Amino acid sequence: MTGAGAVLEAFADYVDGESAVVHRVALRLSPDRLTIALPDGTAFDWMADELREVPDQADSAGLVLAPAGDMLHRLHVGTGEIARLIRLNAPALRRRPPVENKGKIAAWAAGAIASVSLIIFVLVPVMANQLALLLPPAGERALGDATFEQVRTALGDADFLPVELCETPEGLAALTKMEARLDVGPDLPYPVTVAVLDHDLVNAFALPGGRVILFRGLIEAAENPEEVAAILAHEIGHVVNRDPTRDALRLAGSIGVLGLIFGDFAGGTVMLLLANQLINAKYSQAAEIGADDYAHAVLTEAGLPPAALGTFFERLRAEHGDEAGWAAHFSTHPRMVERVDAALEAQARAEAAGGAAVPALSASEWRDLRSICGPNSASEQGAAGRVGRQ
Amino acid sequence: MALRDLTTDYAGRGTPMFRLALKTGVLTVLTLGFYRFWMKTRMRRYYWSAIRPGGQPLEFTGRPTEMLTGFLTAVVVLAFYIGLVNLILMFLSFSLFGGDAPAYLLSFLGLVPMIFFAQYRARRYILARTRWRGIRFGLEPGVKGYVWRASLWWIVTILSAGILWPVKTFELEKYRTDRTWYGDQRFEQTGGRWSLMGAMKHVYIAAALIGAGSAAAALLEQPIWFVATAMGAAWAPLGLAHWKAESFKRLTEGKRLGEAGFRCRPRGGRIVAIYLLGGLAIAGLLIALLFALGMGIGILLSVFDPELIAQGFDDLASLAALPAWVATMAGLTAYFAAFLFWGVLREVFITMPVARHLAESTEIVNPDALNAIRQRPRDEFAEAEGFADALPLGDGI
Numbered sequence: 001m002t003g004a005g006a007v008l009e010a011f012a013d014y015v016d017g018e019s020a021v022v023h024r025v026a027l028r029l030s031p032d033r034l035t036i037a038l039p040d041g042t043a044f045d046w047m048a049d050e051l052r053e054v055p056d057q058a059d060s061a062g063l064v065l066a067p068a069g070d071m072l073h074r075l076h077v078g079t080g081e082i083a084r085l086i087r088l089n090a091p092a093l094r095r096r097p098p099v100e101n102k103g104k105i106a107a108w109a110a111g112a113i114a115s116v117s118l119i120i121f122v123l124v125p126v127m128a129n130q131l132a133l134l135l136p137p138a139g140e141r142a143l144g145d146a147t148f149e150q151v152r153t154a155l156g157d158a159d160f161l162p163v164e165l166c167e168t169p170e171g172l173a174a175l176t177k178m179e180a181r182l183d184v185g186p187d188l189p190y191p192v193t194v195a196v197l198d199h200d201l202v203n204a205f206a207l208p209g210g211r212v213i214l215f216r217g218l219i220e221a222a223e224n225p226e227e228v229a230a231i232l233a234h235e236i237g238h239v240v241n242r243d244p245t246r247d248a249l250r251l252a253g254s255i256g257v258l259g260l261i262f263g264d265f266a267g268g269t270v271m272l273l274l275a276n277q278l279i280n281a282k283y284s285q286a287a288e289i290g291a292d293d294y295a296h297a298v299l300t301e302a303g304l305p306p307a308a309l310g311t312f313f314e315r316l317r318a319e320h321g322d323e324a325g326w327a328a329h330f331s332t333h334p335r336m337v338e339r340v341d342a343a344l345e346a347q348a349r350a351e352a353a354g355g356a357a358v359p360a361l362s363a364s365e366w367r368d369l370r371s372i373c374g375p376n377s378a379s380e381q382g383a384a385g386r387v388g389r390q
Numbered sequence: 391m392a393l394r395d396l397t398t399d400y401a402g403r404g405t406p407m408f409r410l411a412l413k414t415g416v417l418t419v420l421t422l423g424f425y426r427f428w429m430k431t432r433m434r435r436y437y438w439s440a441i442r443p444g445g446q447p448l449e450f451t452g453r454p455t456e457m458l459t460g461f462l463t464a465v466v467v468l469a470f471y472i473g474l475v476n477l478i479l480m481f482l483s484f485s486l487f488g489g490d491a492p493a494y495l496l497s498f499l500g501l502v503p504m505i506f507f508a509q510y511r512a513r514r515y516i517l518a519r520t521r522w523r524g525i526r527f528g529l530e531p532g533v534k535g536y537v538w539r540a541s542l543w544w545i546v547t548i549l550s551a552g553i554l555w556p557v558k559t560f561e562l563e564k565y566r567t568d569r570t571w572y573g574d575q576r577f578e579q580t581g582g583r584w585s586l587m588g589a590m591k592h593v594y595i596a597a598a599l600i601g602a603g604s605a606a607a608a609l610l611e612q613p614i615w616f617v618a619t620a621m622g623a624a625w626a627p628l629g630l631a632h633w634k635a636e637s638f639k640r641l642t643e644g645k646r647l648g649e650a651g652f653r654c655r656p657r658g659g660r661i662v663a664i665y666l667l668g669g670l671a672i673a674g675l676l677i678a679l680l681f682a683l684g685m686g687i688g689i690l691l692s693v694f695d696p697e698l699i700a701q702g703f704d705d706l707a708s709l710a711a712l713p714a715w716v717a718t719m720a721g722l723t724a725y726f727a728a729f730l731f732w733g734v735l736r737e738v739f740i741t742m743p744v745a746r747h748l749a750e751s752t753e754i755v756n757p758d759a760l761n762a763i764r765q766r767p768r769d770e771f772a773e774a775e776g777f778a779d780a781l782p783l784g785d786g787i
């Protein structure tokens with residue numbers, strides 16, 4: 001058997017990178033070098049440690065060789081003993097050339113990150129804030145309707161059907177009564193539309209154009225109708241302040257940019273992110289305080305206890321900790337304690353002013369509201385659904 | 391002495407292609423898409439080296455880092471457009487029309503010239519990084535002329551309800567080919583503007599059958615005419631395969647490289663067979679994969695909740711026994727696995743066999759004219775194919 005120390009001769013195809021002529025050359029493999037003899041009699045050496053293999057070749061038995069650092073010369077060695085011996089003899093056959101222009105790549109990367117950050121975190125939010133105030137009411141409603149359907153589809157479970165809307169007549173009547181009690185009509189250019197979705201997340205959110213969505217999980221987690229009314233008032237506060245409209249416009253600007261960066265290796269993920277972002281809308285601290293203030297005022301006006309907002313947050317925090325499993329919209333807020341205090345202060349002011357203490361709903365209306373998703377839905381789904389979430 | 395015509399060997403094999411596509415695909419998913427420049431480069435090296443006219447493999451010499459830099463360049467430009475222009479369009483669309491469709495339409499129309507721009511630049515990059523017998527290919531600068539010609543011919547194609555598609559294909563291919571070089575020798579596309587019309591004939595027949603059948607059924611209220619529609623629908627894929635093979639043949643045989651030329655004998659039937667059998671193989675393997683994933687989830691379930699097996703697995707609600715993070719991970723894995731395997735199997739069962747057939751049926755006529763060709767200078771092309779990468783151009787190689 002021919003070992004790595006022996007000398008072997010063979011033929012191969014050689015191109016010089018100057019003309020398109022393919023030279024049939026004689027190869028002579030010695031332990032430390034490969035001698036290439038051209039048909040015209042001239043010969044030259046490629047040293048064994050400078051031999052490089054052109055990678056990812058389809059013809060895996062043969063070899064395409066180039067000397068290190070040389071862009072143009074190529075030697076096509078066919079299948080056979082010579083290819084095997086070159087593989088044995090050349091120690092750095094698979095070493096890759098050093099990466100060139102590292103500085104330039106880093107500069108471009110920094111530039112791209114800076115400009116994309118500027119667009120996503122500064123330009124798009126600033127413009128979205130301005131445009132949200134200019135959007136006519138009909139446009140806002142259309143934007144809300146479009147996003148509502150996306151959210152329902154995204155929340156749909158394994159069967160890919162949109163999440164069910166909850167609308168037993170009695171439950172809807174109770175909900176309507178609660179909305180009427182809050183009486184926010186004059187603050188908005190369009191009516192508020194409240195919908196309950198049959199999903200056990202403890203959450204609520206607002207969409208552009210006066211759409212407020214409560215999840216069944218939130219109604220079940222509330223201890224009394226005043227707490228639901230307080231959450232409703234808080235969400236309507238976001239609507240009055242145009243927070244969801246800002247958010248939706250900002251997303252319209254930034255989602256496309258994100259899709260651009262991550263490429264289309266998984267088309268669906270961007271849509272999932274979008275829906276997730278809408279549900280777990282993280283407004284600024286100022287926006288949350290603004291919505292709370294609005295809620296306190298509306299609740300006081302309606303003769304309902306503003307403290308209910310505080311007690312609801314407080315209890316959920318005590319039960320679930322600050323974990324993001326519940327009500328991401330509320331829980332990610334860093335200054336929960338301050339908000340609870342603000343609610344209690346508002347309560348003190350309301351009591352000092354002598355607010356009437358009529359309950360938000362009667363006991364039977366409260367029962368109706370709690371079964372708005374159908375008589376059995378709460379117990380059935382509660383047992384089978386999301387054990388992991390609780 | 392005239393040499394024999396050069397036939398083309400094809401060295402690509404299913405197993406190595408599967409391994410390469412799977413490995414690079416997994417890395418791309420794991421790096422949130424950033425490995426894709428390395429994936430594209432490696433896949434191209436493989437596909438290029440598989441094609442061996444006269445036994446000499448093509449070589450793709452592009453580098454992933456230059457594709458990354460080009461992509462970053464494109465991101466800076468496009469992020470501005472996509473972020474701000476889309477936001478304003480969305481706003482105007484909802485303000486004026488109460489819906490988002492006009493915004494999407496305008497946004498897309500704004501991107502169309504950019505897509506043509508990206509196509510030509512990508513072609514320039516790919517040719518500049520392709521070598522055969524040590525000699526570089528190249529495409530002259532000329533993107534402006536391409537963008538307006540492409541816009542024009544697309545409008546003509548749309549206005550003619552697609553009938554003039556072959557004319558558009560020929561005109562754009564001629565523009566590109568006439569600016570393509572192999573070393574110091576320029577290519578030339580011969581054949582007239584109308585030369586591809588005949589290649590489309592079976593598609594026209596299929597479209598006529600579908601249109602006439604539906605119209606007759608609707609007007610005469612005789613459902614029997616839908617038989618014609620059904621025949622047209624069956625004819626259409628065959629017609630498309632014929633178009634693919636025949637237009638490739640006519641365009642390739644119309645190309646001249648100095649004294650050298652090409653002969654090409656692709657068969658539409660072969661293309662149909664590849665799509666049909668390849669599609670069946672992909673469907674079968676994907677179903678097997680989903681079954682295996684289902685088994686995997688079943689095993690996970692039995693680990694977390696052994697009683698479930700005893701009770702029987704009756705509906706999807708039983709999945710709730712899994713902890714949330716396990717369910718999420720299983721879902722993500724299944725999603726990406728299906729996505730990934732679809733891409734990998736498509737390379738193995740469709741793209742590569744089609745490339746093999748087209749390569750093996752092509753010959754170079756009068757190849758001794760090639761020996762006079764000299765090298766051309768390197769096209770330092772900083773932006774690589776960044777725009778084509780960032781825009782949704784599909785995965786055309």
Ligand SMILES: [Zn+2]
Nearest residue numbers: 234238288291
């Ligand atoms: Zn809020």
